[in-house]
Amino acid sequence: MRMVDLIEKKRDGKELTTEEINFIIEGYTKGEIPDYQVSAFSMAVFFKDMTQRERADLTMAMVNSGDTIDLSAIEGVKVDKHSTGGVGDTTTLVLAPLVAALDVPVAKMSGRGLGHTGGTVDKLEAVAGFHVEITNEEFVKLVNEHKIAVIGQSGNLTPADKKLYALRDVTATVDSIPMIASSIMSKKIAAGADAIVLDVKTGAGAFMKTLDGSKDLARAMVGIGNNVGRRTMAVISDMSQPLGAAIGNALEVQEAIDTLKGHGPKDLEDLCLALGSQMVFLAGKASSLEDAENKLREVIANGKALDKFRDFLANQGGDASVVDHPERLPQAAYKIEVPAPRSGVVSEIVADEIGVAAMWLGAGRATKESEIDLAVGLMLNKKVGEAVQEGESLVTIHANSEDVANVKAKILAAISIADSAEAPTLIYGTIIE
Numbered sequence: 001m002r003m004v005d006l007i008e009k010k011r012d013g014k015e016l017t018t019e020e021i022n023f024i025i026e027g028y029t030k031g032e033i034p035d036y037q038v039s040a041f042s043m044a045v046f047f048k049d050m051t052q053r054e055r056a057d058l059t060m061a062m063v064n065s066g067d068t069i070d071l072s073a074i075e076g077v078k079v080d081k082h083s084t085g086g087v088g089d090t091t092t093l094v095l096a097p098l099v100a101a102l103d104v105p106v107a108k109m110s111g112r113g114l115g116h117t118g119g120t121v122d123k124l125e126a127v128a129g130f131h132v133e134i135t136n137e138e139f140v141k142l143v144n145e146h147k148i149a150v151i152g153q154s155g156n157l158t159p160a161d162k163k164l165y166a167l168r169d170v171t172a173t174v175d176s177i178p179m180i181a182s183s184i185m186s187k188k189i190a191a192g193a194d195a196i197v198l199d200v201k202t203g204a205g206a207f208m209k210t211l212d213g214s215k216d217l218a219r220a221m222v223g224i225g226n227n228v229g230r231r232t233m234a235v236i237s238d239m240s241q242p243l244g245a246a247i248g249n250a251l252e253v254q255e256a257i258d259t260l261k262g263h264g265p266k267d268l269e270d271l272c273l274a275l276g277s278q279m280v281f282l283a284g285k286a287s288s289l290e291d292a293e294n295k296l297r298e299v300i301a302n303g304k305a306l307d308k309f310r311d312f313l314a315n316q317g318g319d320a321s322v323v324d325h326p327e328r329l330p331q332a333a334y335k336i337e338v339p340a341p342r343s344g345v346v347s348e349i350v351a352d353e354i355g356v357a358a359m360w361l362g363a364g365r366a367t368k369e370s371e372i373d374l375a376v377g378l379m380l381n382k383k384v385g386e387a388v389q390e391g392e393s394l395v396t397i398h399a400n401s402e403d404v405a406n407v408k409a410k411i412l413a414a415i416s417i418a419d420s421a422e423a424p425t426l427i428y429g430t431i432i433e
Contacts, residue, residue, distance in 0.1 A: 116355030130318030205351020248377015385423030
């Protein structure tokens with residue numbers, strides 16, 4: 001088998017066999033196939049696409065390129081959730097205890113963030129004492145006994161994906177649906193999930209800017225999951241503006257607590273209910289998505305979801321008193337308001353630009369070596385479609401320095417005010433097969 005023949009075959013729009021796809025991924029991972037040939041192959045895929053079967057084979061070839069996590073010692077159906085990214089995405093902090101309160105095992109492997117705010121691990125470490133450095137045995141024991149635990153990412157998961165992504169990043173082939181879908185799904189499958197729920201973002205702050213592109217990606221990932229024996233569903237949600245109000249690590253923990261108490265931002269709550277319903281349904285704990293949503297609303301109302309979050313923090317060394325005393329979370333030294341320059345209705349909040357402003361404060365990492373300030377961030381006081389008076393606060397900056405002129409300017413450039421505007425649609429649809 002020669003790589004040049006396989007490049008030619010895909011260039012001409014023909015379907016590759018399972019063996020041929022395995023040959024490419026295995027050879028590239030081992031360094032036997034050079035970058036320039038895989039670059040040509042990636043470009044051929046970019047233009048000629050892949051069949052559903054090819055996409056599934058590519059995904060499993062990447063899964064099999066490294067370690068896989070065995071979660072079989074954990075009882076029940078393990079459902080994982082993945083978001084394609086965004087600004088102010090606090091869903092994991094809410095969803096984990098919310099669905100665990102319904103006896104759905106949440107065995108979460110999470111990493112640190114690179115971007116606007118920290119990853120799930122960074123956010124949780126805003127709670128004093130909380131740690132993810134636990135043994136696999138302790139991880140399994142916690143999930144079996146309490147239905148929830150988070151451990152740091154370990155092992156050599158999907159090395160082929162890491163190598164292939166780095167190459168695609170410098171060859172203008174990142175925006176390839178089969179490549180994106182197989183990259184995301186390979187990591188979820190290698191991490192041991194039985195079923196997968198996907199939050200596919202769309203809009204200015206999303207990886208996929210158009211609704212059609214987001215739907216194509218969602219269908220591709222759901223198709224891959226179902227083809228390789230993982231029940232998979234997806235929600236397509238808006239990221240034209242940040243989700244919720246908080247952008248920043250400790251601020252997002254407080255927002256998650258508020259949401260579990262039943263008085264968080266409506267868009268965050270609604271999205272968590274939509275994603276959580278799919279997780280509960282796939283885990284076999286509800287007869288329908290509607291039944292699942294009703295059960296989720298019940299554990300918010302009766303306090304069981306909040307109790308689960310409190311126990312989860314304590315089980316991993318965290319100061320669970322922050323649930324009742326969120327002022328014990330890291331606090332910024334200064335709160336600085338950003339006043340509206342005119343009266344009207346907020347018509348646009350450019351999510352990416354707001355995210356950059358939060359990163360400038362220290363809420364996120366510009367590079368892997370950057371230190372995160374867990375206390376700082378932004379609170380949006382107005383969302384798209386809401387009226388505002390001149391001089392009223394659009395955003396509250398939580399900072400540890402009074403020198404935030406550049407952050408203020410960034411925020412004002414990212415928010416538009418018009419005579420009228422409507423709130424964007426939050427959920428554009430669900431993909432269930």
